[in-house]
Amino acid sequence: MITNNFQPQIYSDLKVRFYDLFTSKSNRSFEQFLDEMTVEMTKILCPSEIGIYIYDEWEDKFHLKSNATPDSHRIKRSPFTLSEWVEFKGENRLWDTEILNGYQLRNDNNDHSNFVIPLKVENRVFGFLFLAFSDFTFTKEFCTDLQAIGFEVLKVLMKMESYYRTLDEEKKYELLFRVTSKFHSSMNMDDVLAEIIDTLREVYPKFEYYLLLSHDYSTKRDLPIKELMYDQDITSKASAQAYLTGQIQFEDRMDQRKSCLYAPLKGKQGVYGVLQVIAPNSMLFPDDDIEFITLLANTAGNALENARLYQQSKRLISDLQLINETSHKLNSNLRLSETITYMADQIKHSFDAKEVGFVLFKDEEVTSYQILEESTEYFHTAEAEQFIHHLNDRLSNHQDALFIGDFSVKNPNLKCDYQSVMAIPMIQRGTVKGVVIVLHPTPYFFSFETFKLLQSLVHHSTLAFANSMLREELEQLVRTDYLTKLYSRKYLDETISDSISQGTYGVFMIVDIDNFKQINDRYGHQVGDQVIVQVGDLLNETIGSAGIVARWGGEELAIYLPRHSLEQAFAIAEGLRTTIESSTNPTVTISCGVSYWRGNQDNLKDYFIRADKALYEAKEAGKNQVRHEGEMGCIQY
Incomplete structure (x- = not known):
């Protein structure tokens, strides 16, 4: 047992034991080291109670980390804060030393001498050592000895803490190095x-x-x-x-x-x-x-x-590939319907869009527009009409693209099942030709990068749209007559030739406006042109999709009816004759020559000659009649 006359041998033994602990066993934890240190101090100092309290920076509290008598409930085990420690320190200092009365760390009333030895260096409080002795008389000299013990304990703990802190730091930065390697891989x-x-x-x-x-x-x-x-x-x-x-x-x-x-x-x-x-x-x-x-x-x-x-670079490469692939496809002489269908498929696939609409403006007027058939189903509904009208109002004020994350927030009074909206105008030479509209029901579904990509895609495809429309307009001009908008004679020849080569059957009619020169002489050539247009429109309305109506030349028009019998053709021709006589202004009549073919026995030239002969017979017979040139001569019906 320690006495009031602190023996130098005890102090020396502590240093030796501490050194042995310090240099032995490298794989124990800091808590294990504290336990072994407490055991050695118990052997030498023989206290009735001993405990080491360590300050925890995270919790700002003192914790009992080691106790030689762990089953004892007499020593304070609950953590307490630094502010409580300062208050405790101020009330319990013994004489002028740093050794404190430790009675507050006891959970019972006893006669033991209780000592608290602060473990601190400069302004840092490391913790403190608690010691209790039975039947012990306190002296000032013994405080000095306890301070020496505390100083020795502090030195060992600081070295060990530094050692274990270094190990922890090594583990942390080794982990950080490994993590960094994973990051960069x-x-x-x-x-x-x-x-x-x-x-x-x-x-x-x-x-x-x-x-x-x-x-x-x-x-x-x-x-x-x-x-x-x-x-x-x-x-x-x-x-x-x-x-x-x-x-x-x-x-x-x-x-x-x-x-x-x-x-x-x-x-x-x-x-x-x-x-x-x-x-x-x-x-x-x-x-x-x-x-x-x-x-x-x-x-x-x-x-x-x-x-x-x-990922941005990959996306940009993917975007460029999409633009390049789309531009290449669109510039491969596609028809307008093929162009729109391809673009709609690309947009739905690339942007996960639910609805894609293509709107063309007529005569550069935003208020007058046409929804292309290749647009998705929603754009052909009544609800879409109001929605498109609203977007067109926005576009009429400025030509900027629209990017709306939540349509219902911006337009609470307008019903629409789609909240994410992208509307990109198709602009060519400063003129808005149309608009591409992309929709999704989920708010904020499209990212800004998606919006910019769609802008680029529409920008690159606008010229292809315009070229496809021009191509179809040119084709329409080539195969139609400028005045009547009926098919041209060249297109009619090609169509009949295809039918003859297939070996089917059909009927050909030549329609001539009677006394047309008198119309021109009496009313002028402008009225004469209007009469030709009237007759052409009536023929188109009657024939519809059953055949082809073409301008044959001058005041002569032609009709081709594939897969029609001679009887069917004459019924149609007779109906046309009476309709035109009753519906034109000024009133005109027509004469009609009809030829019929079956199989591939006839050629195109013979087919036309027979119809022309039949027309001549109708004229010779007094006009306003229908004739057919048969194998045995002209037959009147």
Whole structure:
């Protein structure tokens, strides 16, 4: 047992035992070392109670870390704060020394002598050593001896703490190195974010972690992701400040006894999110841990930046390939219907759009438009008409593209099942030719990058649209008559030749307006042209899709009726004769010659000659008649 006359041998024995502990066993933990240290002090000092309290920077509390009599309930085991320690220290100092009366650390009333030996260096409180002795008389000289013991314990603990801190730091930075290697070997943002969380959980398993990212980020992985809010109303929050300033921010939640750290995931070109670390039962973060979390966040920020840039480059390459492929296809002399169908398929496939509409404006007037048949089903409904009218009003004021994330918010009075809207005008030489409309029912479904890509796609395809329309207009001019808009004689010849080559049957009619020269002489050539147009329109209305009506030459028109019998043809011709006589202004009559063919026995020239002879017979017979030139001569019906 220790006596009032503190023996130098005891002090020497402690130093030797401490040295042996310090140099033996390299694989034990700091807590195990404290336990062994307490056992050795118990052997030499023979206290009735002994305990080592260590200050925890995370919780700002003193914890009993080692006790030689763990089953004893007489020593205080519950943690207490630094402020409680200061108050306790001020009330219990013994004489002028730093040795304190430790009665408050006892849970019973006893006659033991209780001593608290502070373990501190300069302004840092490391902890304290508690000793209790039975039947002991306190002296001032003994305080000096206890201070010497405390100093020796402090030196050993500081060295061991430094040693274990170094081991922890080594493990942390070895882990950080391994994580950095993984970061730079992956170009997947999900992998980078998952590695951040896994690393922190390995180092600080008791903490909570969240990744605060912008709303345009989506993932299929089970990651603790929250949407980063940085609206004007909440910019004062620590998370928003970390994102906006790029600096570490702290937040103390006193009511929950939690401390929050917000570390920006910062790259060279910007901040890509915020890492939220929540420490339960803690009031502050130690500097070493702040430094480690900051390094991890910065490393992750650079990795996220690289991954995002890589994904952006891949997306840009994919976008360019899409534009190139689409432009190449559209410039391959497609018809307008083929062009629109291809574009609609590309947009639906590339942008996951639900509805795609193509609207062409007539005569450069936005209010007068045509919805192309190749548009998806929605654009042919009554609801779409009101929707398109609204968009056209917007386009009439300016020629800018429209990108609407939530249509119902912008237009609460207009019913529409689709909330995400992209409307890109087709502009050629400063004139709006039409608009491409892309829709999706989910609000904010399309990203801004998608919008810009659609703009590029429409810009590159507008010329192809215009060329397809011009091509069809030219083809229409080639195969139609300028005055009557009926088919041309060349187109009629080609159509009949195809039918003859297929070996089917049909009827050909030549229609001549009677006394047409008198119409021109009496009313003028302009009225004469109007008469030809009237007769052509009546023929078109009657024949419809059953055949082809063409301008044969001058005041002569022609009709081809494939797969019609002679009887059917004469019934139609007779109906035309009476209709024209009763419906034209000024009133005119027609004469008609009909020829019939079956199989491939006739050629085109003979076919026309027989119809022309029949027409001649109708004229000779007094006009306003229908004739057929048969094998045995002219037959009247």
